[in-house]
Amino acid sequence: MKIKLCSNPICNNKIEGMGNNPQPLLNLKVKDSVCDRCNEEFVIPARLGEPVSELIESLILGFQKN
Numbered sequence: 863m864k865i866k867l868c869s870n871p872i873c874n875n876k877i878e879g880m881g882n883n884p885q886p887l888l889n890l891k892v893k894d895s896v897c898d899r900c901n902e903e904f905v906i907p908a909r910l911g912e913p914v915s916e917l918i919e920s921l922i923l924g925f926q927k928n
């Protein structure tokens with residue numbers, strides 16, 4: 863069984879099971895997925911329209927520019 867890692871650039875957790883769709887938080891490919899922690903902490907609030915903390919957002923965007 864392959865080990866998948868979380869697609870969140872600021873997270874290195876292993877994904878157990880199917881993982882979670884990272885959109886709309888991250889503009890990633892369909893095969894990308896985030897771990898349960900990132901899903902709960904970042905993705906679900908983003909879907910609900912809650913602002914992601916600026917620190918987290920800048921970290922994520924900063925990593926994506928590379």
Ligand SMILES: [Zn+2]
Nearest residue numbers: 868873897900
């Ligand atoms: Zn994660």
